[in-house]
Amino acid sequence: MSSAESLERLDVALTPQQRFEEYLQSRGQRQTKPRKFLVENIFSQHSHFDADELIEKLPRKGQPDYVSPATVYRSLREFVDAGLLNSFQLDGRTVYELDYGYPEHDHLYCTRCRKLIEFRSEPLMEIRNNVAAEHGFRVTGHRLIVHGTCRDCTGSRRTKRKQDLV
Amino acid sequence: MSSAESLERLDVALTPQQRFEEYLQSRGQRQTKPRKFLVENIFSQHSHFDADELIEKLPRKGQPDYVSPATVYRSLREFVDAGLLNSFQLDGRTVYELDYGYPEHDHLYCTRCRKLIEFRSEPLMEIRNNVAAEHGFRVTGHRLIVHGTCRDCTGSRRTKRKQDLV
DNA sequence: CTCTGTGCAAACGGTTTGCAAGGGC
DNA sequence: GCCCTTGCAAACCGTTTGCACAGAG
Numbered sequence: 001m002s003s004a005e006s007l008e009r010l011d012v013a014l015t016p017q018q019r020f021e022e023y024l025q026s027r028g029q030r031q032t033k034p035r036k037f038l039v040e041n042i043f044s045q046h047s048h049f050d051a052d053e054l055i056e057k058l059p060r061k062g063q064p065d066y067v068s069p070a071t072v073y074r075s076l077r078e079f080v081d082a083g084l085l086n087s088f089q090l091d092g093r094t095v096y097e098l099d100y101g102y103p104e105h106d107h108l109y110c111t112r113c114r115k116l117i118e119f120r121s122e123p124l125m126e127i128r129n130n131v132a133a134e135h136g137f138r139v140t141g142h143r144l145i146v147h148g149t150c151r152d153c154t155g156s157r158r159t160k161r162k163q164d165l166v
Numbered sequence: 167m168s169s170a171e172s173l174e175r176l177d178v179a180l181t182p183q184q185r186f187e188e189y190l191q192s193r194g195q196r197q198t199k200p201r202k203f204l205v206e207n208i209f210s211q212h213s214h215f216d217a218d219e220l221i222e223k224l225p226r227k228g229q230p231d232y233v234s235p236a237t238v239y240r241s242l243r244e245f246v247d248a249g250l251l252n253s254f255q256l257d258g259r260t261v262y263e264l265d266y267g268y269p270e271h272d273h274l275y276c277t278r279c280r281k282l283i284e285f286r287s288e289p290l291m292e293i294r295n296n297v298a299a300e301h302g303f304r305v306t307g308h309r310l311i312v313h314g315t316c317r318d319c320t321g322s323r324r325t326k327r328k329q330d331l332v
Numbered sequence: 333c334t335c336t337g338t339g340c341a342a343a344c345g346g347t348t349t350g351c352a353a354g355g356g357c
Numbered sequence: 358g359c360c361c362t363t364g365c366a367a368a369c370c371g372t373t374t375g376c377a378c379a380g381a382g
Contacts, residue, residue, distance in 0.1 A: 030356050030361060051346080061364095068364045073347060089255045093346070108303045119297050127290050128312055135283055136317030137274045144310040146294055151302030196336060196381050217371075227339095234339045239372060258347095259371070 006046055007118050012101045016043045016084050019100055023082035034067045038075045039084065043098065048116045050093045051076060088143055090116075110150035117150060172212055173284050178267045182209045182250050185266055189248035200233045204241045205250065209264065214282045216259045217242060254309055256282075276316035283316060 014022070020039050024031055041058065042049075055072055059065045067075075076096060079085040086099040090109065095116075106124070108117040124144070132139045180188070186205050190197055207224065208215075221238055225231045233241075242262060245251040252265040256275065261282075272290070274283040290310070298305045 028361085032356070032362060034363075066364095070348080070365075071363060074362085089258075092255075108298060108301055110303070111306070117301055117303065119301065121293055121297055124290070124293050124297075127287055127293065131285050131287055131290075132274060132312060132314065135274055135285065136320065137276070137283065137312070137314050138320050139312055139314040140277070141314075142310065142312040144308060146298060146303070146305055146308040148298065148303050148305040148307075154302065154304050194336085198337060198381070200338070232339095236340075236373080237338060240337085 007103055007105055007120065009101050010103055016100050020079070020082050020084055023078075033065075034071050035075055035078075037065050038067065038072070039079070042079070042085070042096075046098055046102075048095050048097045050095050052093070054096075088145075090145070106144040106146070108146045108148065108150065110153055111147055112149050112153040115150055115152075173269055173271055173286065175267050176269055182266050186245070186248050186250055189244075199231075200237050201241055201244075203231050204233065204238070205245070208245070208251070208262075212264055212268075214261050214263045216261050218259070220262075254311075256311070272310040272312070274312045274314065274316065276319055277313055278315050278319040281316055281318075 012019075017036070017039050020035070021031060023029075024035075042054070051069070051073055054076075055069055058067055058072070061068075076085065076087070076094075080087050080096070080099075084098070084100045085096045087094050087096045089095070097116075103120060105118045105120045108119060109115075110117070128142055129139065131137075178185075183202070183205050186201070187197060189195075190201075208220070217235070217239055220242075221235055224233055224238070227234075242251065242253070242260075246253050246262070246265075250264070250266045251262045253260050253262045255261070263282075269286060271284045271286045274285060275281075276283070294308055295305060297303075
């Protein structure tokens with residue numbers, strides 16, 4: 001119900017770093033410099049991003065703490081698996097967002113400025129569950145993206161994209 | 167509210183073929199054999215499909231009425247543009263479904279058998295619109311996919327996919 | 333006859349992977 | 358020291374595109 005663009009953090013027992021450490025240990029995997037660096041970097045700000053945007057923000061090849069694209073991709077998948085991040089498809093690329101420590105939510109997507117606005121709706125969940133129940137369907141989750149034009153972009157000229165819903 | 171797996175057709179003034187013909191004419195494009203063949207083929211059954219599945223169903227190279235993959239891809243985009251088809255992303259591929267003559271709806275997606283179950287929900291639309299209104303967001307549409315296990319697959323063993331929601 | 337559409341093959345863009353060297357534990 | 362992890366480059370996969378010929382109007 002909030003009109004803020006981003007939702008607030010929840011209280012969680014462990015830091016993302018600790019949680020990832022547990023995940024790694026439980027699978028006999030190792031804590032490495034790239035992995036630590038990436039978790040730290042990603043959780044230092046709340047935003048949506050794709051692999052390419054993340055790579056842009058990181059040190060270039062030759063710089064200290066450089067992480068290769070392959071490792072970034074590999075790590076992102078681990079983070080999703082570990083429950084640190086969430087991912088979904090938008091305009092062909094995979095978009096990631098912080099999951100650990102943040103409440104479940106859906107998105108409004110402004111097709112003009114490409115901004116993602118988060119929202120929570122309890123009634124929405126109820127309806128989802130009711131519909132599923134009617135179909136004898138056991139829900140594990142859902143993905144909802146509402147397309148349109150955000151407040152800031154409304155009023156200026158209309159969007160030109162022809163295929164908003166893909 | 168129906169528990170059928172597919173929704174019923176609406177009454178529409180023109181056949182898909184006629185509608186596409188109008189679309190082509192309005193843009194100075196031509197009615198060709200491949201395009202006619204594809205529209206006919208696609209609207210001869212109600213189902214979800216991706217480019218590859220469609221290509222599989224069509225005559226192979228060398229056979230009469232062969233249509234090249236490039237043309238299939240090009241045509242699918244035109245059909246979406248013309249309002250004959252709808253498309254969305256699922257598991258990395260672009261899924262198409264009949265749009266013209268069918269009511270707006272959302273999907274339950276069984277991650278076990280990969281079946282897409284259609285449903286309509288008026289309350290869902292209302293909530294969507296309310297949420298959008300609260301954010302000063304002008305809606306053009308939305309995409310909702312509920313992931314889980316369908317009736318037929320429930321009861322047998324659980325799904326093994328690790329990343330249901332991507 | 334003109335101009336759009338098609339088939340072919342090459343290109344594309346995001347992501348994944350095989351491999352040999354690097355580095356936790 | 359063992360084995361997981363990394364970086365590199367090549368492969369991948371679904372989709373798009375440049376081009377020259379075919380065909381609709």
